[in-house]
Amino acid sequence: xxxxxxxxxxxxxxxxxxxxxxxxxxxxxxxxxxxxxxxxxxxxxxxxxxxxxxxxxxxxxxxxxxxxxxxxxxxxxxxxxxxxxxxxxxxxxxxxxxxxxxxxxxxxxxxxxxxxxxxxxxxxxxxxxxxxxxxxxxxxxxxxxxxxxxxxxxxxxxxxxxxxxxxxxxxxxxxxxxxxxxxxxxxxxxxxxxxxxxxxxxxxxxxxxxxxxxxxxxxxxxxxxxxxxxxxxxxxxxxxxxxxxxxxxxxxxxxxxxxxxxxxxxxxxxxxxxxxxxxxxxxxxxxxxxxxxxxxxxxxxxxxxxxxxx
Amino acid sequence: xxxxxxxxxxxxxxxxxxxxxxxxxxxxxxxxxxxxxxxxxxxxxxxxxxxxxxxxxxxxxxxxxxxxxxxxxxxxx
Numbered sequence: 001x002x003x004x005x006x007x008x009x010x011x012x013x014x015x016x017x018x019x020x021x022x023x024x025x026x027x028x029x030x031x032x033x034x035x036x037x038x039x040x041x042x043x044x045x046x047x048x049x050x051x052x053x054x055x056x057x058x059x060x061x062x063x064x065x066x067x068x069x070x071x072x073x074x075x076x077x078x079x080x081x082x083x084x085x086x087x088x089x090x091x092x093x094x095x096x097x098x099x100x101x102x103x104x105x106x107x108x109x110x111x112x113x114x115x116x117x118x119x120x121x122x123x124x125x126x127x128x129x130x131x132x133x134x135x136x137x138x139x140x141x142x143x144x145x146x147x148x149x150x151x152x153x154x155x156x157x158x159x160x161x162x163x164x165x166x167x168x169x170x171x172x173x174x175x176x177x178x179x180x181x182x183x184x185x186x187x188x189x190x191x192x193x194x195x196x197x198x199x200x201x202x203x204x205x206x207x208x209x210x211x212x213x214x215x216x217x218x219x220x221x222x223x224x225x226x227x228x229x230x231x232x233x234x235x236x237x238x239x240x241x242x243x244x245x246x247x248x249x250x251x252x253x254x255x256x257x258x259x260x261x262x263x264x265x266x267x268x269x270x271x272x273x274x275x276x277x278x279x280x281x282x283x284x285x286x287x288x289x290x291x292x293x294x295x296x297x298x299x300x301x302x303x304x305x306x307x308x309x310x
Numbered sequence: 311x312x313x314x315x316x317x318x319x320x321x322x323x324x325x326x327x328x329x330x331x332x333x334x335x336x337x338x339x340x341x342x343x344x345x346x347x348x349x350x351x352x353x354x355x356x357x358x359x360x361x362x363x364x365x366x367x368x369x370x371x372x373x374x375x376x377x378x379x380x381x382x383x384x385x386x387x
Contacts, residue, residue, distance in 0.1 A: 209349035
């Protein structure tokens with residue numbers, strides 16, 4: 001199995017407060033934080049692209065790993081908000097990093113994209129060497145498309161996260177991962193061409209509140225671990241209330257759950273890696289105690305990944 | 311206690327309100343059960359009626375009114 005070598009992150013400068021969003025969405029003060037736990041989010045500047053954000057997070061990650069882009073054996077880029085249909089941002093990111101022959105793959109699956117990327121990278125690292133996984137999103141341009149839907153507009157933010165997965169020892173060893181897809185719910189959360197984001201929030205919450213804890217429990221069980229042993233849970237940051245539901249279902253303290261959603265909003269595929277970058281930077285993670293990553297999103301795609309900090 | 315009364319008790323417990331919705335009244339639109347209480351409602355129904363609700367049945371419309379909940383439970387028993 002592979003190792004996590006480093007994380008990286010990038011957040012656009014512009015902070016958008018709930019007061020600004022509440023005025024824009026026409027909702028009463030306090031409604032956003034009650035419905036989602038979100039206090040603020042970042043919006044990309046005009047002219048800034050998904051690739052721009054991805055480059056910044058990639059550079060941050062490579063600097064943390066003390067590695068040059070030329071050492072990469074593969075790039076995997078998750079994004080559901082790329083500016084064009086194809087080619088996706090992976091090829092442009094590779095180009096911007098100065099690479100002209102390194103394979104660069106896109107995962108256009110939105111929220112679960114980074115988890116899928118980490119899982120795939122952990123299985124491909126032996127063959128491809130150093131694999132950079134990036135999640136980059138500019139969701140603001142999608143959710144602010146008219147007609148504005150207040151239920152989705154208030155949730156999303158922009159940002160990028162990155163993770164270097166390596167065959168060589170690093171921050172944490174990836175022990176195992178699980179991925180699932182159920183396409184019968186494909187209509188429940190989708191982005192059609194040039195359309196506003198369509199989300200059946202109740203279905204998403206109902207399914208996610210069950211599928212995320214179940215995937216985590218299954219992953220832990222098959223690795224002879226329990227949720228109580230886990231020192232930190234790093235989940236896709238969809239909504240604070242959903243994260244608390246997962247904590248409740250697993251019967252573990254909410255304090256073990258990373259909650260960057262308060263300051264970042266839901267940054268779709270970027271959120272997991274942004275949260276992971278902050279956890280590794282700010283938390284005193286103990287060697288040998290498991291960390292669990294989890295995500296759920298459009299598709300529905302969902303899964304979990306188990307890592308052991310060194 | 312009859313089935314309908316047991317369902318109503320669960321709805322009251324989950325919503326933390328002493329409500330008495332009409333059989334065909336939407337529990338969602340009336341604000342009795344919000345999005346994040348819905349998973350708790352489903353879990354409470356599973357416990358109360360000793361049933362297992364498969365993921366494929368986890369569709370909000372099946373649990374939107376007392377009438378629909380009762381009909382669904384009846385089909386699972």
